[in-house]
Amino acid sequence: MKEQELIPHLFRTEYRKITAVLCKRFGIEHIEIAEDIASDTFLLAVETWSFRGLPENPKAWLYSVAKNKAKNLLTHNHIFSEKIVQEIQNSAAENSEFEIDLSEKNITDSQLQMLFALCHPSISGEAQIGLSLRILCGFGIDEIADAFLSNKETINKRLFRAKEKLRQENVKIEFPAETEINLRLETVLTTLYLLFSEGYYSESQDEILRKDLCLEAMRLTFLLIENERTNLPKVNALFSLMCFHSSRFEARKDKNGEIVFYQEQDETLWNQALITQGIFHFHEASQGNEISKYHLEAGIAYWHTKKTDSQEKWENILQLYNILLQINYSPIAALNRTYALAKVKGNVLAIAEAEKLNLNDNHFYLTLLGELYKEIDQNKARTHFQKALLLAKTKTDKLTIQKQIDSL
Amino acid sequence: MEEFALIMRHEDGQKLASPEQMQAWMKQTMDWIGGIAAQNKFVSGTGLPFDEAKVVRFNNVVTNGPFGDIKETIGGLIIVKAESVEEAVEFAKGCPVLQGEGNTIEVRKVAKGN
Numbered sequence: 154m155k156e157q158e159l160i161p162h163l164f165r166t167e168y169r170k171i172t173a174v175l176c177k178r179f180g181i182e183h184i185e186i187a188e189d190i191a192s193d194t195f196l197l198a199v200e201t202w203s204f205r206g207l208p209e210n211p212k213a214w215l216y217s218v219a220k221n222k223a224k225n226l227l228t229h230n231h232i233f234s235e236k237i238v239q240e241i242q243n244s245a246a247e248n249s250e251f252e253i254d255l256s257e258k259n260i261t262d263s264q265l266q267m268l269f270a271l272c273h274p275s276i277s278g279e280a281q282i283g284l285s286l287r288i289l290c291g292f293g294i295d296e297i298a299d300a301f302l303s304n305k306e307t308i309n310k311r312l313f314r315a316k317e318k319l320r321q322e323n324v325k326i327e328f329p330a331e332t333e334i335n336l337r338l339e340t341v342l343t344t345l346y347l348l349f350s351e352g353y354y355s356e357s358q359d360e361i362l363r364k365d366l367c368l369e370a371m372r373l374t375f376l377l378i379e380n381e382r383t384n385l386p387k388v389n390a391l392f393s394l395m396c397f398h399s400s401r402f403e404a405r406k407d408k409n410g411e412i413v414f415y416q417e418q419d420e421t422l423w424n425q426a427l428i429t430q431g432i433f434h435f436h437e438a439s440q441g442n443e444i445s446k447y448h449l450e451a452g453i454a455y456w457h458t459k460k461t462d463s464q465e466k467w468e469n470i471l472q473l474y475n476i477l478l479q480i481n482y483s484p485i486a487a488l489n490r491t492y493a494l495a496k497v498k499g500n501v502l503a504i505a506e507a508e509k510l511n512l513n514d515n516h517f518y519l520t521l522l523g524e525l526y527k528e529i530d531q532n533k534a535r536t537h538f539q540k541a542l543l544l545a546k547t548k549t550d551k552l553t554i555q556k557q558i559d560s561l
Numbered sequence: 562m563e564e565f566a567l568i569m570r571h572e573d574g575q576k577l578a579s580p581e582q583m584q585a586w587m588k589q590t591m592d593w594i595g596g597i598a599a600q601n602k603f604v605s606g607t608g609l610p611f612d613e614a615k616v617v618r619f620n621n622v623v624t625n626g627p628f629g630d631i632k633e634t635i636g637g638l639i640i641v642k643a644e645s646v647e648e649a650v651e652f653a654k655g656c657p658v659l660q661g662e663g664n665t666i667e668v669r670k671v672a673k674g675n
Binding site for chain 2: 471474475479482487506511
């Protein structure tokens, strides 16, 4: 790897490791110090390496610089050091020497514990995602801003407030107690699910960034699978859902970056390795009695990995949506159920059911009605598409609807 | 928004259905409930299987039930959200239980807590 590629790559993979380990060591109240040390380490790396060339082992170089910076800080900042040294003396009486453990095991443990700390119910879902992206994924503020279609200032403020809150709540960086895991895991999984969706459905034009968001969500979910205490059926269900969805990544955009509808996708572009992996984790998920929304969504996604329309496929999808809506209503699930219903029982019946949904202000609803009317009444189809076009906000949605109108 | 219980009554719970019939009936019931849930009007619900059913009577006499002198049984119930009893009745009309002559759906308002 060339130097100009290596540093950003190392930044991605090592920044988050150093930050997680230091933050775990110092406590959440010193999260910014941990971030600063990690950033300063990379700043020094860029300066030094551009003069003297790359060290033999860049990773070890970074770790030793980070360790030294942490030690220096302890010597020069008395208020900080008193607190930390005291804590260290409490924890390891015989060895008061300040040590920072950058072993693989401690890195993984620290990241996992940080994941639980950052996905704390006291801060909003958006803030959890933002902090996770910054601290656990090593994303830059401008990248986070781009992913959220926001600006640096807003994101900085959001992250600052979230860190304040975590400090006030005195959130511990530790593995939750056995009795709490299930409850805390709920928030963690929601955040990972949203992080993945952010990448999958984001309006950001940056295709690489969007894919990175999805991959990072999968990496963090896999951290949970690798730990036996969190390797639970619903975690596997979420992971298999992510595998099934991401298998279509290459097929869902054309050369110009325009979205390709599921029905028109070239299925030879679907990633079979990811589908296989998804099936494996779906089996893992089926142990136990719990059926979470992730199980149901993974089941629906599984049937979508079979391109050919069949009665069996849509019947199964319809039944899964029937259950999903009972435990977790969302307008989009209601619309997708109606689509499956049309596939199983025909458009006339589906239109009658759709009209009860009470989603008249939703452009996806109007688009669906337009689609269902296409073969029955072209004029009605056009009217619905036109209404949808007025309500659509994003460029992709407008383009999608315009295509439908043009096809009439 | 009020909550209503839709109680499904079978005229004769002893009538045995074939596994195929049962499966078809289950699907129809799920589609019916799914349609209500798609309107965000589903609260909760459960089927009430006849296996191991018991009836506890006066003086704690326990009999295998629910059948005895009366053939009519309750097959399940769901609770829905509705603006009015009329809307709840509209939901009930779609229930596949009503395909059987003599079967009924009882629509009852759920008493509010507190």
